[in-house]
Amino acid sequence: MSTGLIPRHELEFQLYEVLDTEGLLNRPRFADHSRETFDSAIETARRIAADKLQPHNRKGDVEEPRIENGKVRIIPEVKAALAAIAEAGFLAAHHDYDSGGSQLPWAVAQACHAQFHAANVATFAYGFLTAAAANLLETYGTEEQKRLYRTPMIEGRFFGTMAMSEPNAGSSLGDVRTRAEPAGDGSYRLSGTKMWISGGEHEMAENIVHLVLARVKGAPAGVKGLSLFLVPRYRLDADGRPAEPNDVALAGLNHKMGFRGTVNTLLAFGEGGDCRGWLVGPENKGLACMFHMMNEARIIIGMCAAAMGYAGFEVSLDYARNRPQGRPVDAKDPDGPPVAIVEHPDVKRMLLAQKAYTEGALALGFYLAALVDDQKTAPEPRRREEALLLLDLLTPVMKAWSADYGLAANQLAIQVLGGYGYTREYPVEQFYRDNRLNPIHEGTNGIQALDLLGRKVGMNGGEAFRLLLGEIHATAHQAEFDASLAGYGKALRGAATVAAEATGILLDARRSSGAAAALCNATAYLDMVGHLVIGWMWLRQALAAKSASPHHQGKRHACAWFFLWELPKIHSLARVLINLDTTAAVMEDAWF
């Protein structure tokens, strides 16, 4: 059976044919690298994914973390896999050499991580949370915090979490109640309860470093009074070794439908009155710091949803190629030999849709990863600024669109396998359960939509959105020089124009008639922009797929499918958005 990993030629296509990842080698930061070192990192990641992660994907689901004698017990394969990942340097692949990293481009690091997501998302979650937390400390931590905490994190000795939500504060972070009081020695005493903390408690690491949002006594109400604290499970002794417990108590485990291998916890901080935390970044600027981690996490969640979608695509493709059933619809002889179901048009449709969704989302993920690299290392300052603008704008799109359509892909994967796909003997039902988390965590998709329409498209006078439209029109223009793609160029241009019109009307309405009417269809707006961006990604891929190779033919064909069956959605959605429809908003509770 198929491994369900992302084929190497797909990753290479995204990095080297659609994007110019090799061009990064001209930048000083990547001077020691070469195409060979990139490929070797990707190949190492593939080996770890296949050998260390995938074999226990099902086991981690069936034998989910549980409490035994007060300790969280997790199957040993998880720790072993994470050790292999850390040892190979994948938790800090893009960090500075000085900080223990390998200075790989973020895009290459994501190509490595995508394979971990596809192989075993629940196990790698401990890794990417730790990497994201380490990254946050790299940016906002003091030198001491970096030395004492970040270094052991990228070495895989300490793990990291982000602790924001509380039982009564999920989407509404302004209602966070966890308190912090200065202890007089530079540290703070924390007290409060945090909910939904992934990786919040286990015995796999020497220490767990929680990044906790809390409110310093006397701070303003709402999100403007939140500060970020580093709260270790164990305090460190003079030599930096974990020593006495830091009054962080496990208050319970959440039992999820999927993503079961990642322990999810309710944590009580400071029940004994002696939980110490150290401020990260300035007081009352905690949310801004946390967003550094969250933005990274949101792109990663999108990649993760795409990769899991891809895994299901691969498994269902393999099944379809090997399952004989039925005959072509024109065949007359009921005794004739059956064909593999991949020959049936409806099965091809389900495979093509999976390909269009997951490779579209992957392309966007790698595009964003390249923006991260540009933002940090592009020689021209203007390009760095542009990269940051596009990154801010597209992060919520990547997170939400990819989560929705990665899941849609997994749903189709089950359908291709039919009854078999519905059984736990095949992996697709687990992908479908695991992937269902992605529209929920790291900010629900509804929150992403509000972020996009309520904040991002209007920021800096709409500069980021104009920039995006410019890039889209540039691709459309390029396509118009290629006879076979000119029609798609025109269609993309038309879609961009109508999306721009809807955007303008919504932004105007927001200024004139208040936020409520403009924002009430934010989800539909994100779906529209998402389809526009993914249509653009498909045209970019088609432009890069000029050869007669089967892989390139498939790319052009999937582009055609997306433009024909999916792109028109932009026009239907825009029509309703342009009318500032309030049908959902004015529905009264009593009418349900």
Add this chain to the structure above:
Amino acid sequence: MSTGLIPRHELEFQLYEVLDTEGLLNRPRFADHSRETFDSAIETARRIAADKLQPHNRKGDVEEPRIENGKVRIIPEVKAALAAIAEAGFLAAHHDYDSGGSQLPWAVAQACHAQFHAANVATFAYGFLTAAAANLLETYGTEEQKRLYRTPMIEGRFFGTMAMSEPNAGSSLGDVRTRAEPAGDGSYRLSGTKMWISGGEHEMAENIVHLVLARVKGAPAGVKGLSLFLVPRYRLDADGRPAEPNDVALAGLNHKMGFRGTVNTLLAFGEGGDCRGWLVGPENKGLACMFHMMNEARIIIGMCAAAMGYAGFEVSLDYARNRPQGRPVDAKDPDGPPVAIVEHPDVKRMLLAQKAYTEGALALGFYLAALVDDQKTAPEPRRREEALLLLDLLTPVMKAWSADYGLAANQLAIQVLGGYGYTREYPVEQFYRDNRLNPIHEGTNGIQALDLLGRKVGMNGGEAFRLLLGEIHATAHQAEFDASLAGYGKALRGAATVAAEATGILLDARRSSGAAAALCNATAYLDMVGHLVIGWMWLRQALAAKSASPHHQGKRHACAWFFLWELPKIHSLARVLINLDTTAAVMEDAWF
């Protein structure tokens, strides 16, 4: 917390306000009934659903059927609930008094069953399979078969199954290999293996009556050589009591993602060379007989998907009303009191979509149930014919559309609950897992689409489809007399016209250029027709909802939402269908 059952006012609205179920009382068959006897049956069903089915819905999922000492062990609550259902007469509610039934209209029986589906689909599955098998015997069985098998089935002493699929013959029934050889005494010796048999083995009934598709030695190849056999788990003694085992062996259990409470089996018939079956209906006409059961089952699966969608809607509505989180988007004070999330437009959207999908599907289910009643009891022969035509046409739409959108509703229910919805502490994740089966079983949705486009719309020279269009235009016409609904009438007329155009082109193409090109987008075609039919159902509901009651206001509002956000899909789909697009069909295997 909400019970998750379908509110009584909703069932009454469908039966008495949208449909004229009371009008059936004028027909001789229902002369002994009254509105009171209908309502009392519905109320009894609700009590059984709440008291006997719902309490073990989660338990049946967690403690799924397993083999212990060679026997299938099922939690005892299942048997007790089924006994209560049978005892109250719900397995034969619409059967003749003479046959032990209560001669209730099918529509009323479905209102009762819908509550069982919503409360515990996995337990009631044993019941509806038994009822459907009993119904088949009522139509095609000999008097002896009815007496010996059907009567104990409707009394809940024997259970029934349908045994069609085999490990290598799922969608392709023409490849069924199970053999039957005349034994010389009127019975046949069966041998073969059947896969995916729900309720195939357990100890809850005195006997299990398998309805088995098999091929009599020398029969033609393909579906034209299939015959239907009654194969009991135990043969009956002279007094009709189950006696010696009939060589039907459990070869394994399938472990599913959801619907776990319904044991699903692999069965070996005649491994010991002595499995006896008795022909039901004529030799080589087995599939036609089985379709009697399947067509009923397909409508029921659609009802079941709608009811489970409804259960999720109710639970998420209740949650949304009771979960405080965030503030209105215009509120400035971060310390102001939070609102219940039902006040947020995006949450209203998710609730409204669930309402539109599930009440639309329920309305279609009840419409079909009323057609079943008309087909059997309408005074005018022409109406009976019309009812049969519409029933044949709309059965695949009901099954597939309802399964797709009932599941979409459950996905939204999880999203409303956020992280909580993803945990096993709330019931919505189970609805989502359970409902995922519905697009697969009783003929996958792809098979339904081929049935609709390849067979149903063209049958009798397109008579059924013309009839449907006539009914739709009649409703549109009626709406045009109501100022507030006239716009929807016009929109429905436009949608019907474009759907008719696409249908004509596809049927022409089928005649001129072969089936392949015409049928390759059958799924999109079903989606288009489904949206047309559900739009029609919504306009029928809006027309019936004339009062100022909150329930009626909600109906009109959900109609508005469906017409605005969903109906336009018909036009996008029709555009591609009309061009006889073959993008998916011409995709080559190697290009994936």
